[in-house]
Amino acid sequence: MSSLTGTGKLIRLILRRDRILTPVWVLWMAVIPISFVSTYDKLYPTAADRLKYANTSGNNPVFLALYGPLPNTSLGGIVTQRVGAIPIFVALLSILTVIRHTRTEEQAGRRELLGSTVVGRHAGLAAALIVTMIADLVLGLIMGAGMAGKLAPSGAWALALSFVAVGWVFAAIGGVAAQLTENAGSARGIAISALGGSILLAIAGDLNGEDSTLSWLAWFSPIGWARRIHPFASERWWILLLFVVATAVATFAAVALSARRDVGAGILPVRLGPATAAAHLRNSVALAWRLHRMLLLGWAVAFAVLGLVFGGIAEGIGDLMQNNQSLKDLFSRMGGQQGLIDAYLASMMGLLGLIASAYGIQATLRLRAEEEGGHAEYLLATSVSRVRWVASHLVFSALGPAVTLAVAGVSAGLAHGANTGDIGREVPRILGGAMLQLPAVWVLTGVAVALFGLLPRAASVGAWGVLAVFFMLGQFGQALKLNHTVLDLSPFTHVPRIPGGHFSATPLLWLLAIAVLLIASGLAGSRRRDLSAA
Amino acid sequence: MSDVISVTELVKTFGPTRALDGLNLDVREGEVHGFLGPNGAGKSTTIRVLLGLLRPNGGSARLLGGDPWQDATKLHRRLAYVPGDVNLWPNLSGGEVIDLLGRMRGGLDKQRRADLLERFQLDPKKKSRTYSKGNRQKVALVAALASDVELLILDEPTSGLDPLMEQVFRECISEERQNDRTVLLSSHILSEVEALCDRVSIIREGRNVASGTLSEMRHLTRTSIDAELTQPPSDLTDLPGVHDLKVDGTHVRCEVDADDLGTALRRLTDLGVRNLTSRPPTLEELFLRHYAADGEAERVGSQEVAR
Numbered sequence: 001m002s003s004l005t006g007t008g009k010l011i012r013l014i015l016r017r018d019r020i021l022t023p024v025w026v027l028w029m030a031v032i033p034i035s036f037v038s039t040y041d042k043l044y045p046t047a048a049d050r051l052k053y054a055n056t057s058g059n060n061p062v063f064l065a066l067y068g069p070l071p072n073t074s075l076g077g078i079v080t081q082r083v084g085a086i087p088i089f090v091a092l093l094s095i096l097t098v099i100r101h102t103r104t105e106e107q108a109g110r111r112e113l114l115g116s117t118v119v120g121r122h123a124g125l126a127a128a129l130i131v132t133m134i135a136d137l138v139l140g141l142i143m144g145a146g147m148a149g150k151l152a153p154s155g156a157w158a159l160a161l162s163f164v165a166v167g168w169v170f171a172a173i174g175g176v177a178a179q180l181t182e183n184a185g186s187a188r189g190i191a192i193s194a195l196g197g198s199i200l201l202a203i204a205g206d207l208n209g210e211d212s213t214l215s216w217l218a219w220f221s222p223i224g225w226a227r228r229i230h231p232f233a234s235e236r237w238w239i240l241l242l243f244v245v246a247t248a249v250a251t252f253a254a255v256a257l258s259a260r261r262d263v264g265a266g267i268l269p270v271r272l273g274p275a276t277a278a279a280h281l282r283n284s285v286a287l288a289w290r291l292h293r294m295l296l297l298g299w300a301v302a303f304a305v306l307g308l309v310f311g312g313i314a315e316g317i318g319d320l321m322q323n324n325q326s327l328k329d330l331f332s333r334m335g336g337q338q339g340l341i342d343a344y345l346a347s348m349m350g351l352l353g354l355i356a357s358a359y360g361i362q363a364t365l366r367l368r369a370e371e372e373g374g375h376a377e378y379l380l381a382t383s384v385s386r387v388r389w390v391a392s393h394l395v396f397s398a399l400g401p402a403v404t405l406a407v408a409g410v411s412a413g414l415a416h417g418a419n420t421g422d423i424g425r426e427v428p429r430i431l432g433g434a435m436l437q438l439p440a441v442w443v444l445t446g447v448a449v450a451l452f453g454l455l456p457r458a459a460s461v462g463a464w465g466v467l468a469v470f471f472m473l474g475q476f477g478q479a480l481k482l483n484h485t486v487l488d489l490s491p492f493t494h495v496p497r498i499p500g501g502h503f504s505a506t507p508l509l510w511l512l513a514i515a516v517l518l519i520a521s522g523l524a525g526s527r528r529r530d531l532s533a534a
Numbered sequence: 535m536s537d538v539i540s541v542t543e544l545v546k547t548f549g550p551t552r553a554l555d556g557l558n559l560d561v562r563e564g565e566v567h568g569f570l571g572p573n574g575a576g577k578s579t580t581i582r583v584l585l586g587l588l589r590p591n592g593g594s595a596r597l598l599g600g601d602p603w604q605d606a607t608k609l610h611r612r613l614a615y616v617p618g619d620v621n622l623w624p625n626l627s628g629g630e631v632i633d634l635l636g637r638m639r640g641g642l643d644k645q646r647r648a649d650l651l652e653r654f655q656l657d658p659k660k661k662s663r664t665y666s667k668g669n670r671q672k673v674a675l676v677a678a679l680a681s682d683v684e685l686l687i688l689d690e691p692t693s694g695l696d697p698l699m700e701q702v703f704r705e706c707i708s709e710e711r712q713n714d715r716t717v718l719l720s721s722h723i724l725s726e727v728e729a730l731c732d733r734v735s736i737i738r739e740g741r742n743v744a745s746g747t748l749s750e751m752r753h754l755t756r757t758s759i760d761a762e763l764t765q766p767p768s769d770l771t772d773l774p775g776v777h778d779l780k781v782d783g784t785h786v787r788c789e790v791d792a793d794d795l796g797t798a799l800r801r802l803t804d805l806g807v808r809n810l811t812s813r814p815p816t817l818e819e820l821f822l823r824h825y826a827a828d829g830e831a832e833r834v835g836s837q838e839v840a841r
Contacts, residue, residue, distance in 0.1 A: 183663065272659035273627025281630060282637040290626060374621035378674075381585045381615035381687075382638035385607040531587040533578075 003259075006119035010127035014101050022131070025093050026139045029163070033083040034146035040078050041150075050078060057313070065203040066309060068227030069210050076151040076232030080159055087163050087226050088199060090139065091170035094132050095191040098174035101128035104184040106264055115263055125258050129175050129251060136167030155232030162226040165243035169222045170195060172250030179257035182266040198223045222246065284384045284392040291370075292363060292396040296403065299359045303352070303408035310348040311412030311430065314341050315419040342500025345416070346433055350492055352408050353437025354471050356401040357444035361463045363397035364448035368459050371532050386527045394449065394519065401441045409434030433498035439511035440491035444470070446518025453525025456532060538563050538598055538685055538716045539584060545592035546579055546740075553579045555740035556593065561718055561733075566711050568731035569720040570821060576740040577720045578618055581689050584718075585615060598685060611640045614678035618689040618720075620670040622662035628669070629658030632677040640682045647680040653702050668694035679706055686710065686717045692726060704729060724817040734817075736824050743824045751820055756789040758813045759798070764806030773798050784808075 015022075044050045050073045057063050058070040058081060067084030071077045102125055105111045111124060144160030170191070177191035178184075198221035205218025206227060218224025222243065229239045257267055280286050367390060370376045380389060409431035416430060417423030448463035455462065470490040477487045487493050491514070494507035539561035546554040554576045561567040571577050582588045584597050586606030595602050600609045614635075622631050636642030651658055654672045665673065671694045678686055692700045700723075707730050710717055721727050727734060728748065735745040744751055756777060763784045770779060770786065775794025780787045790798045802810070815823075 270664065271661070273630060273661050275627070275629040275658040277630040277633030277637075281634050284638070287623070287634060291623065374617065374619055375623060377582070377585075377587055378615070378617055378621065378635075379638075380587060380606075381610060381613075381617075382635055383607050383611045383640075384638055528589075530589055531582070533582075 003120040003122045004126055005123060006114075006117070007123040007126045007130070010114070010119065010123050011131055014127055014131045018097070018131075022097070022135050026135050027142070029086060029090050029093070030139045030142035030146065033079070033086060033143050033159070033163075036079050036082055037075070037147060037150050040082060041075055044075070044078060047073070050075065053078060059209065060313065060315070063313065064209060065207045068202070068206055069230075071230040071233035074152075074232050076155045076159075079147075079151070080155070080231050083159070084227060087166040087223065088195070090136065090163050090167045091195050091198075091223075092192065094136060094167040094171040095174035095177075095195065096188065097132045097135070098128045098171050099178050099184055099187050099191065101131070102175065103178040103181070103187045106178075107182065107184050109264075112263055122255055122258055125175055125178070125254060128178075129171055129254075132171040132174075133168050136164045136171065139167070140164035152232055154235060158229055158231035158235040158237065161240060162229045162231065165240055165247075166222055166226050168247045169243055169250065172247045172254065175254035176250055176257065179254055179261065180266055180268045182264065182270055186271075195223075197221070202227060284379065284389050285395060287379070288392040288396060291366065292393070292400065295359075295363065295366075296396065296400050299400065299404045300407050303356075303404040304411045306352065306355070307408035307411030307413075307434075308415045310345070310352070310408075311415030311417075311426075312419065314345055314348075314412075314416045339500050343497070345412070345430055346497040346500055348412070349409070349430070349433040349437060349498070350474060350495065352405060352434060353440055353492055353495065354467070354474060356405050356437060357441045357467055357470075359404060360397045360401045360441050360445035361448045361467060363393065363400050364445055364452065365460055365463065366397075367393050367452055368456060371456070374533075377531060377533075380531065387523055390449070390453070390523055390526050394445075397445045397448070398442060401445070402435070402438055405434040405437055405441070406431065429499040436495055436498055436503075436508065437492070439508045439515060440495050442515035443491040443511055443518065446515040446522070449522030450518040450525070451522070453522035453527075453529070456529065536563050536599075537561065537596070539567075539718060540596045541580065541584070541593070542595075543593035544580065544583065544590055544595055546576075546583060546588060546590050553740055554583070554590070554593075557737060557741055559735050559737075559742065559745075561716060563716055564711070564714045565732040566707060566717040566719060566730050568727035568734040569718055569737070570722075570724070570727060570734060571720075571737040575737050577737065578689055579740075580737075581615075581687055581718070581720065584687065585610075612683050613685040613687060614639055614681040614683045616671070616674040616678045616686075616688045616691045618693070620667075620674040622665070622670055622673060624661065624663035626662055627659055628656060628662060628665065628673045631662060631673055632658065632680065635677040636681050643680050643682055647676065650676040650680055650706070653706070654699060666694070668696065668699065671695060672699070675703065675706075679710070684715060686715060688717065689720045690722060691719070692721070692723060700726070724821055728817045736821065738824065744820070748817065752814045753792045755815045755820060755823065756791055757795055757815065758811075759786070759788050759790055759802075760811040760813075761786045761802055761807055762809035763802065764808055767802075767805055770801070773801060 044053050054070055054073045058073075058078070063081070067081045070081045102111075105114075105124065114124070140160040140163050143163060144157045147156035147160065150156075173194050174187075174191045177187045177194070180190055181187045201217045201221035202224035205212075205215050205221070205224050208214070210228075218228065225239050225242055229236055261267055281290070367376075370379075370393075376389065380386065410427060412434070413427030413430040414423060417426035420426060444463070444467055447466050448459065451459040451462045470492060473482070473487055473490040474492045477490075477493075491511050494511060496503045496507070537560050539559060541557060541559040544554050544557040544559075545552065557576065557580060559569070559580065569577055569580075579588065583590050583595055584602050586602045586609075589603055598609050598612055602609065622628070626634070632647060633642060636647070654676060656669060656672045656676060660669075662670065662673070671691060675688075675691055678688070692703050695703060704726065707717060707719070711730075711732075717730075719727065719731060731748070733745065733747050734751065736743050763786060766784050767781060767786060770776065770781065770788070773794070774797060775791035776798055777789045777791075778787075786802070788798075799812075
């Protein structure tokens with residue numbers, strides 16, 4: 001077939017370009033599930049332990065929604081449930097890999113360059129799909145081989161193949177999405193929305209177990225299919241056929257669409273913007289809103305999900321820890337004082353604080369991206385002053401984390417409250433715990449702003465490095481028995497542990513003062529320095 | 535006439551590099567001023583200092599009567615800038631960028647905006663990420679030309695435009711001159727500068743080698759003479775100010791210094807002229823003369839700086 005001429009060469013090109021990236025994610029996604037085998041063997045060594053898991057966490061609605069059903073109470077069954085979220089990442093990576101080598105190439109104009117050589121019309125799509133599907137297959141082979149030694153081989157291979165199957169279907173869906181739009185970002189959006197829809201259908205189907213009235217919804221979702229293979233419990237191999245058919249259909253559709261369009265064009269019409277700007281788009285804050293709103297939305301959704309998860313499993317954690325001394329120790333080490341669940345929730349709020357600071361840093365570094373991308377030069381040649389420009393982005397790096405923490409606090413409170421039956425009590429307690437993280441988050445934002453103003457070249461590395469150090473101190477500092485002075489370096493050490501702990505305003509005011517100082521020095525620095533050339 | 539831009543002995547260093555090394559530049563009100571120089575000569579650096587994006591290490595720069603660093607915000611209401619590399623925000627449409635920038639300058643003339651979009655054949659609805667380099671430049675040009683400002687600072691504004699659009703650009707700049715707007719036009723395209731600019735500054739390695747009107751600059755350089763005589767000339771080598779003389783039978787070619795042109799022409803006429811072409815130096819010749827590394831060109835350059 002002449003339309004596939006050159007596929008082999010393109011495969012080698014992709015392998016050359018991704019010679020590090022692909023092996024890393026393939027290995028990573030294969031090794032994590034293997035490592036779960038020994039982890040859960042240690043956590044639940046006896047049949048009685050595993051039965052207890054089945055009766056508590058294993059059938060907790062949030063666990064069912066996130067990880068899928070528990071096929072049975074063997075070790076393999078528990079591992080199957082706990083790796084249940086990983087196929088989502090395999091799907092995501094498969095989508096991204098396919099689009100990266102199809103639409104991204106086309107949008108960048110490199111496809112055109114190749115198209116003028118001896119390369120068939122479908123060769124690019126074929127090469128991207130082949131490489132991605134082989135990567136998925138290798139992942140499955142490593143995973144199956146790694147697990148088959150320790151677990152029942154048929155179950156291990158069924159579980160591994162379910163990973164491969166999910167990867168294949170979404171690789172093909174990525175191939176379809178790549179044909180639809182001219183813009184790689186929109187193509188990724190379409191494919192990831194399809195993945196998101198599949199996840200939601202699987203969650204809705206599994207929320208109340210496989211016997212619920214909504215269970216049929218999961219049959220419309222490849223993620224739901226994977227969860228219904230039931231490895232280690234009389235495997236339903238025929239479900240793999242569903243995947244093969246779906247992959248074939250999607251691949252065929254992608255090829256058919258690719259045959260109908262011009263190079264560089266999409267099937268969907270290009271979305272146009274307005275010919276004139278809306279009346280409010282008249283200053284740097286309005287522009288910053290345009291630049292930040294999708295990021296804010298993404299983080300808010302992620303924090304809503306995190307809140308639901310952290311809040312939803314709180315009750316289950318409580319059950320779990322009653323009988324597990326090492327987990328108990330772990331959580332009291334993570335900073336809790338009163339009541340295991342409160343300790344757990346307070347620790348999770350601390351973790352959310354750290355994650356929110358990542359958002360704060362990311363939003364601040366947008367300034368640097370604007371500067372290096374040449375946008376700032378253009379903007380600052382208008383009547384926008386340096387300080388005003390920095391401040392308009394600061395609105396989002398300071399208030400953005402506040403919004404996301406509030407969202408997570410409310411969603412965690414709702415989820416936990418729904419479990420305990422007292423939403424009115426839990427929401428304010430947990431929301432409070434989340435919002436108390438803000439001064440510490442702002443210190444990190446302040447570090448990023450100060451670096452941007454004073455040491456712009458080091459801003460990115462410096463800010464992320466500081467966050468990494470604080471993360472290590474917070475998560476492993478006490479376990480490593482580090483000196484208190486060292487631990488006190490992290491602003492998160494000083495945040496009151498709420499709910500459950502003792503509230504004290506003094507450290508928060510100190511943190512606020514430090515944050516203000518850092519931000520002020522960054523603003524002063526950004527007024528005085530040269531702007532980097534694009 | 536007052537100076538809109540007045541730069542004296544400007545110095546800007548980046549580490550060990552002296553990007554600007556005592557640069558002088560004067561742009562008068564209402565003129566279109568050509569700013570010429572090879573890549574890396576310091577044109578963009580000068581402009582970035584004038585826009586208050588870079589802080590000079592020495593010398594002084596005045597812009598519209600203010601200090602470009604201290605009064606940046608105030609001054610920027612009165613000027614519009616088209617960068618050499620136009621980077622637009624990918625998720626904004628061209629129309630949104632034009633309006634946003636206009637509003638953040640001194641305001642936007644709606645009628646002129648519509649007129650310019652039409653003339654540059656630009657679709658304002660497209661998202662910026664889908665524009666080609668030329669179209670991004672058009673967005674920046676429309677935004678600048680439709681803005682209600684006194685001064686336009688254009689950094690190689692036509693490097694991505696096709697010849698038709700470049701013609702539109704030239705018409706627009708001619709109109710700006712009639713409307714008494716001041717334009718600083720940095721460019722590589724010499725024919726463009728020759729067609730548009732009242733005065734020209736040529737810079738090299740961070741300092742200027744020549745500035746003035748084109749006729750002033752031409753006056754300081756030689757005119758090419760190409761003559762067909764009625765008889766072979768006897769001896770022309772004794773003529774003052776004649777260079778690169780080539781005699782081929784009755785055909786004479788040479789370059790003559792401006793001051794000695796009369797003497798040379800008289801001698802040729804005495805010999806009997808059948809055909810004569812005299813051509814003033816093109817800007818390109820001027821330009822090359824200032825960049826040629828040989829000593830003679832250097833001498834011509836320093837002579838003009840001294841002036």
